[in-house]
Structures are given as C-alpha cells and as structure tokens.
Amino acid sequence: MSAQNQQQDSSGPPKGIGPMQRREMWLAYLMLAPTFAIILIIVAGPLLANFWISVKPVQLADLRPPTVLVNERVRGKPAAAGDSAEIQYRLRNSSQDAEVRNVVLTDEVPEGFNVTALPEDCAMSGRDLTCTIGTVDPGWRERLKLEGTVTDAFLAANRPERASKPVIEGDADNILTNFDFSLENFRRIFSADEFWSVLRVTFYYTIFGTGGALVLGLFAAQLLHTTFVGRGFVRGLFLFPYVSPVIAVAFTWVVLFDPFSGTVNALLTKMGVVADPINFFGQRAIEYSLFGIPMEFPLALTTVIAFEAWRYFPLSFLFILARMQSINTDMYEAAEMDGATPLQQFWYLSLPQLMGILSVLFLLRFIWTFNKFDDIFLLTGGNAGTRTLTVDVYEQGFALSNLGAGAAVAVVVFVVLVTFATLFIRFSPKEEGL
Amino acid sequence: MRPGSILIAAVTGLVWGVTAIVVIAVTLTLITGEVALPQATAAGVAGLASALVFVWRQSSEKSSGMPAWVWSAITLFLILMIGSFAAPFNLPIGIVPVWQGLALILFVLGATWATSVCLSGARLGPMSRYEREVVYIRVAKGIGFVVFTIIVALPFYVMVMTSLKSQQTLLANPLDLSIDFSQGLDGLLRSYVELFTQFNFGRYLLVSAYVSVATVVLTLLFSVPGAYAVSRLRFPGQAFLARSVLLIYMVPAIVLVIPLYAVFSQLGLRNTLTGLLVVYPATTIPVALYMLQGYFRGLPSELEEAGLMDGLSRVGVILKITLPLSLPALASVSLYVFMIAWNEFLFAFMFLDNPDIFTLSRGVVSLNSSEVPRQHLMAGAVIATVPVLVIFLWFERFLVQGLTAGSVKG
Numbered sequence: 001m002s003a004q005n006q007q008q009d010s011s012g013p014p015k016g017i018g019p020m021q022r023r024e025m026w027l028a029y030l031m032l033a034p035t036f037a038i039i040l041i042i043v044a045g046p047l048l049a050n051f052w053i054s055v056k057p058v059q060l061a062d063l064r065p066p067t068v069l070v071n072e073r074v075r076g077k078p079a080a081a082g083d084s085a086e087i088q089y090r091l092r093n094s095s096q097d098a099e100v101r102n103v104v105l106t107d108e109v110p111e112g113f114n115v116t117a118l119p120e121d122c123a124m125s126g127r128d129l130t131c132t133i134g135t136v137d138p139g140w141r142e143r144l145k146l147e148g149t150v151t152d153a154f155l156a157a158n159r160p161e162r163a164s165k166p167v168i169e170g171d172a173d174n175i176l177t178n179f180d181f182s183l184e185n186f187r188r189i190f191s192a193d194e195f196w197s198v199l200r201v202t203f204y205y206t207i208f209g210t211g212g213a214l215v216l217g218l219f220a221a222q223l224l225h226t227t228f229v230g231r232g233f234v235r236g237l238f239l240f241p242y243v244s245p246v247i248a249v250a251f252t253w254v255v256l257f258d259p260f261s262g263t264v265n266a267l268l269t270k271m272g273v274v275a276d277p278i279n280f281f282g283q284r285a286i287e288y289s290l291f292g293i294p295m296e297f298p299l300a301l302t303t304v305i306a307f308e309a310w311r312y313f314p315l316s317f318l319f320i321l322a323r324m325q326s327i328n329t330d331m332y333e334a335a336e337m338d339g340a341t342p343l344q345q346f347w348y349l350s351l352p353q354l355m356g357i358l359s360v361l362f363l364l365r366f367i368w369t370f371n372k373f374d375d376i377f378l379l380t381g382g383n384a385g386t387r388t389l390t391v392d393v394y395e396q397g398f399a400l401s402n403l404g405a406g407a408a409v410a411v412v413v414f415v416v417l418v419t420f421a422t423l424f425i426r427f428s429p430k431e432e433g434l
Numbered sequence: 435m436r437p438g439s440i441l442i443a444a445v446t447g448l449v450w451g452v453t454a455i456v457v458i459a460v461t462l463t464l465i466t467g468e469v470a471l472p473q474a475t476a477a478g479v480a481g482l483a484s485a486l487v488f489v490w491r492q493s494s495e496k497s498s499g500m501p502a503w504v505w506s507a508i509t510l511f512l513i514l515m516i517g518s519f520a521a522p523f524n525l526p527i528g529i530v531p532v533w534q535g536l537a538l539i540l541f542v543l544g545a546t547w548a549t550s551v552c553l554s555g556a557r558l559g560p561m562s563r564y565e566r567e568v569v570y571i572r573v574a575k576g577i578g579f580v581v582f583t584i585i586v587a588l589p590f591y592v593m594v595m596t597s598l599k600s601q602q603t604l605l606a607n608p609l610d611l612s613i614d615f616s617q618g619l620d621g622l623l624r625s626y627v628e629l630f631t632q633f634n635f636g637r638y639l640l641v642s643a644y645v646s647v648a649t650v651v652l653t654l655l656f657s658v659p660g661a662y663a664v665s666r667l668r669f670p671g672q673a674f675l676a677r678s679v680l681l682i683y684m685v686p687a688i689v690l691v692i693p694l695y696a697v698f699s700q701l702g703l704r705n706t707l708t709g710l711l712v713v714y715p716a717t718t719i720p721v722a723l724y725m726l727q728g729y730f731r732g733l734p735s736e737l738e739e740a741g742l743m744d745g746l747s748r749v750g751v752i753l754k755i756t757l758p759l760s761l762p763a764l765a766s767v768s769l770y771v772f773m774i775a776w777n778e779f780l781f782a783f784m785f786l787d788n789p790d791i792f793t794l795s796r797g798v799v800s801l802n803s804s805e806v807p808r809q810h811l812m813a814g815a816v817i818a819t820v821p822v823l824v825i826f827l828w829f830e831r832f833l834v835q836g837l838t839a840g841s842v843k844g
Contacts, residue, residue, distance in 0.1 A: 042716030371686035
C-alpha cells in the first residue's frame with residue numbers, strides 16, 4: 001500500500017525500488033536460496049575443485065591422508081590383584097613415504113590399573129594419559145609400554161583396555177590441500193600418443209551421434225504425423241529406448257551383438273550374409289580397399305554411434321513432432337491448391353518451419369552427446385578405438401588411479417564444452433526461447 | 435526420362451516382396467529357432483509381378499468381379515511357390531509346418547496389403563509428378579514403419595526372451611528365442627527367482643525406489659519455490675537467472691565425479707545413500723526449475739493477483755492457487771526426475787561399494803561378469819526396465835506435454 005501512496009504523492013514515476021518491490025525481491029532471493037546453495041555446493045564447487053585437482057599430482061590412494069595407526073593391548077597375564085602387567089601401544093605410520101608431524105596420543109588408562117613406570121614422552125593426569133611423540137618418519141614403528149599393577153576391578157572387567165580407545169592426533173601433508181602445484185598432469189595427457197586420437201574419436205562420436213539421432217527423429221516424426229489406429233501405442237513404443245535405463249539397453253545391445261552367442265551374428269552367419277561372426281563392439285576397424293586405396297572402417301565406433309542414435313532419436317522425435325503439430329495446416333492447403341507435390345511441401349514448407357527446433361535440438365544433443373559417458377563405458381569400456389574424452393577421464397582417474405590426470409582431462413572436456421556453448425549461444429536462433 | 439506407372443509399380447512390388455520375406459523369415463527364425471532362409475529373389479520377382487497385376491487389374495476393375503488385390507495375392511503366391519520350389523523359407527514342409535503356413539499367409543497378405551496401399555489409385559500409363567511422389571512417400575513411410583518397429587522392438591524382445599532361457603539352450607542355438615513352456619513356470623522364471631533370492635535384487639529394487647522417490651521430493655521442494663520466484667517475482671538478475679539455469683544442466687557429470695569422489699571420500703559420504711541423495715537433486719533441480727517456470731509463466735497471473743487482493747500471503751497463493759493449477763506440470767516434472775534418478779548410472783557406479791545399498795543400476799553392473807550367466811544379466815535388465823516403463827506408459831501424456839511445453843512455442 002505504501003508504494004502506491006508514494007506513487008500518488010510524487011509527480012513523476014518512482015525512482016529506485018519501493019518497499020513492496022524490495023520485499024518481493026527479498027522473497028525471491030529467499031525462495032531461490034536453497035537452489036543456489038545446493039548448486040553451488042554440488043556443481044560449482046566441484047567444478048572449481050576439478051581445476052584445483054588437475055594441477056596436483058594426486059593418486060587415488062592419496063585420498064587417505066597419512067596418519068599414525070595405534071593398537072592397544074595388555075601384556076603379561078595378571079591373575080590376582082597386585083600382579084604386574086603392561087599396557088602396550090603399538091604405533092605405526094600408515095604411509096611409507098610421508099612424515100606425520102605433531103603426533104600426540106591420548107587415552108584413558110583402564111580402571112584398576114596403577115601405573116608404575118611411564119615412557120619418557122608420556123605424562124599422566126588422573127587416569128588421562130598424554131604422550132607427545134612429535135614428528136615421525138615414513139614407515140616409522142614404535143611401541144609405548146606402560147608398566148603397572150592391577151587391582152580386582154581390572155581383573156573383573158572383560159578386556160578392560162577396550163573401555164577407551166586411544167586417540168591419535170597428528171598433522172600430515174594432505175596433498176589435496178597443500179599449495180604445491182605442477183603442470184605435470186597436463187604435460188602427461190597432451191604428450192600421450194592416444195590423446196589426439198581420443199579427441200578425434202570424441203568429435204566423430206559427437207557429430208555423427210547427434211546427426212544420426214536428429215535424422216532418425218525427423219523421419220520418425222514424419223511417420224507419426226498422420227492419424228491412424230494405434231498411433232498412441234506406436235509413439236509410446238518409439239520412446240522406449242529413451243525411457244529405459246541405460247544399463248539395461250546397453251547390456252542388451254552387448255548381448256544382441258555378441259560374436260559367439262548373439263542373435264544378430266547368429267542370423268547373419270546362418271543366413272549366409274557373412275562367413276564369420278563380426279565382433280561389433282570389439283573390432284577396431286575393418287580394412288577394405290576402394291579403387292585400390294586401402295581404407296579402414298571404424299567398426300566398434302560405428303556401432304557405438306548407432307547405439308547413440310538409436311537411444312536418443314526418441315527425444316528429437318518428440319520435439320519435432322510437437323513442433324509439426326503446431327504448424328498451421330492452412331499453408332499446406334494453399335500449397336496443395338497451387339500444385340505443390342508432397343516432397344516440395346516438405347522441403348519448402350515443413351523444413352523451414354522446423355529449422356528452429358532442429359537447430360536447438362542439434363545444440364542440446366551435441367552438448368549432451370559430447371558429455372556422454374555411460375553409453376560407451378558400458379558398451380565397450382572405451383576399447384577398440386571408442387575411447388572418448390569422458391571415458392578417458394574415468395580411465396586416467398580411476399582405472400589408472402591417477403586422479404590428477406583424470407581431472408586434467410576433465411578440464412579439457414570443460415574447456416571444449418565452454419567453447420561450444422559460447423559459439424552456440426552466439427549463433428543460436430533467439431525465437432525458440434532456449 | 436520420367437518413370438511411368440509400370441516402372442514405379444515394379445519397384446514398389448520388388449521392395450515390398452523382399453522386405454516382407456526377409457522380415458517374416460527372421461521373425462520365423464526367432465520364434466521357432468529353425469533357420470529360415472528367405473528366398474529373396476523369388477519373393478522379389480513375385481512381388482514385382484503381383485504389383486504389375488495389381489495396377490493392371492486396378493486400371494480395368496470395372497470389367498471383373500474380383501478386386502485387384504485378390505488377383506495380386508494369387509500372383510504373388512504362385513510365383514513365390516514356383517520360384518522357391520515350394521519352399522519359400524528354404525525349410526522342408528515337415529519342419530514346423532504350422533508356423534511355416536502362418537508365415538506364408540502373413541507374407542502374402544502383408545506384401546499384398548502394403549503394395550496395394552502404396553499403389554492405390556495408380557493407373558497404367560504416365561503418372562504426374564504429384565502421383566509419383568505420393569507413391570514414393572507411401573513406400574518410404576511403410577519401410578520406415580517396418581524398420582523403426584524392428585529396431586526399437588527387437589532389443590527389448592531379445593532382452594525378455596533371453597532372460598527366460600537357460601544357459602545350455604542359449605549356447606546351443608542363439609537364434610532360438612521361443613518360450614519353452616515344457617519346463618513349467620518355475621523353469622521359465624528361474625533367472626528371476628535366483629536374482630531375487632541369491633542376488634538380493636528385492637533389496638536393490640527397494641533402494642532404487644527409495645532413492646528415486648526421495649530425489650523427486652527433494653527436487654520439487656527446491657525447484658517449486660525457485661521456479662515461482664523466477665517466473666513471477668521481479669528482482670534484479672531475474673532474466674539472467676531464467677536463462678542461465680539451463681546452463682547448469684550442460685555441465686557434464688564426469689567433470690564433477692572426480693572432485694565429488696575426493697570430497698565425499700574424505701567426508702565419509704561416498705559409500706552412502708545420503709551422498710547419492712545430495713548429488714541427484716543437485717543435477718535434477720535445474721531442469722525441473724526450467725520446466726516448472728515455463729509452466730508457471732503460462733498460468734494467468736490474474737488469479738494470483740486476486741488471491742493477493744483477498745488477503746492471501748505469497749506462500750498462501752503458491753500453495754492454494756499456483757500449485758493446484760500446475761498439477762499436470764508437477765506430474766510431468768516428477769516423472770522426468772524419477773526417470774533420471776532411476777536410470778542414473780555414473781554416480782551410483784562410482785559411489786556405491788556396499789552391496790546392501792546398491793541401486794538397481796549398480797546391481798545390474800555387478801552381474802556383468804563372466805561368472806554370472808547371460809540370462810541373469812538380461813533378467814536384471816528386465817527388472818530395472820519394467821518399473822520405469824510401466825510408470826512411463828501410465829503417465830506418458832503428462833511427460834510428452836511437459837517435455838515439449840517448456841521449450842516449444844507456436
């Protein structure tokens with residue numbers, strides 16, 4: 001209400017924002033805050049962290065920082081009150097190549113154990129034991145012995161030394177958080193022979209996978225753009241590949257195209273189309289010669305691209321069909337009157353109308369295909385010439401246990417992606433509203 | 435040179451003859467397990483001749499009582515039988531005679547029907563460009579239907595049928611995808627029973643359901659207020675936000691995996707469902723927010739303003755006016771998010787080591803080893819697929835509208 005009063009009082013339009021708008025603004029920020037928080041933590045944070053990891057020589061094993069491990073036990077077999085016994089702490093540096101600094105052991109000595117002799121690093125206050133050990137070398141081992149006598153309370157208890165767990169504190173270099181940087185990871189991945197072939201495979205896969213899915217989708221949309229009995233059923237069926245879990249369809253393809261027990265190969269060989277079974281997902285290339293020039297046909301890569309087109313054509317089909325159904329039919333009637341043939345109608349009327357959605361779909365699918373990891377990983381594991389950048393991230397980071405190199409490849413993925421996105425945003429059609 | 439009706443009819447008949455015999459022979463092979471070799475040459479010639487007969491009879495139909503397609507079918511049958519020496523599938527009559535007979539009838543009817551639909555209206559003599567293109571398009575669409583149906587349905591058919599077989603029969607004849615009822619229901623469903631009893635799949639199913647539903651709830655809790663703010667409230671940076679939220683969806687999961695793996699390992703979140711329930715909503719919220727804000731924008735704002743006038747607070751307006759109106763959008767977003775969470779593989783694979791909290795995706799991967807027979811793997815795939823397909827078929831209408839409404843205008 002006060003905003004309106006203000007407006008009436010002042011002669012011109014309001015400057016700045018009034019209290020009501022301000023309240024609205026704060027409400028909006030409040031409503032968006034949770035979304036922002038989770039996206040910052042889970043998306044933006046890791047993105048930055050990935051850059052950080054990529055300039056560090058981190059191995060998978062480094063995720064557990066070195067620490068001192070401790071094992072407590074009672075030595076000597078005290079049978080009666082007053083017998084002497086020994087509490088032993090066995091200490092060990094978990095790392096063979098990193099030191100641990102400021103190591104301190106704290107524990108509570110069990111009830112009924114009277115300490116008579118302490119190691120020199122240790123001090124007692126009440127039942128609390130504190131041993132200041134200091135810096136220990138890689139691979140260091142040590143035993144701390146507390147000598148003393150026991151009382152009945154100690155004997156009565158079952159494994160009294162377990163009553164409190166010894167606590168170790170210590171600082172070690174965590175390779176993830178220190179400030180040593182190196183470009184070793186990048187040098188490593190760029191100098192590897194396979195990197196450039198990985199890059200080439202990635203582009204083949206992305207371009208042909210996207211193109212295949214779009215062309216199939218466009219064709220399928222033409223099929224379903226007429227009304228017939230069972231159209232809803234067919235549309236549902238055509239969406240199956242997209243809706244089903246990737247894990248199910250990928251393994252089905254693997255089983256279907258298996259060279260020994262696969263249906264497709266059995267059909268091809270039994271019907272005499274090919275002499276020997278074809279290892280669709282395992283064979284890198286088929287050699288043939290065209291006019292005397294030896295050529296290679298990348299078999300496994302083509303199969304993987306076919307899978308990509310098969311799995312994602314439903315998405316483009318859905319969008320193209322929706323767009324086609326929103327085209328005004330008057331235009332076609334007019335064209336029909338003027339004698340345009342069906343192909344002309346498609347080429348000169350439908351296709352221009354579909355260009356917008358086709359280009360948007362191309363951009364989206366291009367980026368998503370580029371980002372795709374699951375499909376190739378499940379189908380071939382990146383073998384037989386199908387390793388793309390995303391599979392390489394896994395290969396470097398987890399199969400070879402070199403997290404730093406994996407993160408470096410991920411940086412390459414991200415940089416290429418940002419380049420695409422920038423190009424696309426610059427040249428994308430504005431009217432489709434994406 | 436312009437192709438006349440004779441040439442077009444010949445090509446149409448040839449194409450359909452060959453397509454029909456190949457498709458039907460392969461189907462026959464997969465159903466019976468007997469290798470049916472399609473006699474493509476004979477079928478092609480038969481199709482060609484029958485199409486010519488069809489066009490000829492159609493041109494002079496008034497003179498004869500029998501419709502053109504009957505003539506065509508008879509021609510097709512006779513030439514096929516002569517050309518293939520009465521064995522159109524290269525199988526002796528004695529082997530699976532019922533199926534062979536059925537396949538033959540299906541071939542004759544199918545090829546005749548397809549040819550006659552494609553060539554209906556064609557007359558002997560020259561054809562105009564319009565008429566020719568109509569035939570081309572009919573043939574292309576017909577072939578398209580056949581091809582699409584096969585490439586979509588065949589993998590799912592193989593998946594289900596393989597899961598019902600036993601190891602020996604699979605290795606003995608990979609082509610035999612028939613259902614062997616003689617082994618009884620127990621024998622048929624052996625793989626499923628073993629998955630549920632020995633491989634803990636009942637638990638995976640529950641975990642997957644729990645994770646997916648929880649992801650849907652969390653995503654909606656975050657994205658509904660966010661989408662409302664972006665679409666209805668005015669604040670600096672609104673337009674920028676509305677556009678950039680989709681950019682988040684472009685960030686590849688594989689780039690996030692290494693840092694999240696590192697951090698979650700140190701926080702002890704890695705091998706837990708909590709970890710998954712932090713990551714999944716974060717990846718689905720942007721797309722949910724985008725879909726919802728598109729829908730909210732389409733709602734008439736007068737209704738909400740009326741609500742505000744009548745003394746409702748903003749929260750009241752959202753709960754009592756906006757949300758009830760956007761139930762279809764909420765349903766489609768929920769379904770979409772459910773599908774994403776149910777089908778998610780990468781994070782489940784990287785994060786989960788403990789078989790007690792495997793999701794279905796992770797569980798099926800663990801079946802992919804040389805020690806586990808193939809039919810178990812396929813049964814696992816069926817178990818993972820069926821729930822999501824059932825839910826999808828149930829809510830298909832919502833999903834289709836929701837997916838396309840946010841982005842397509844016009």
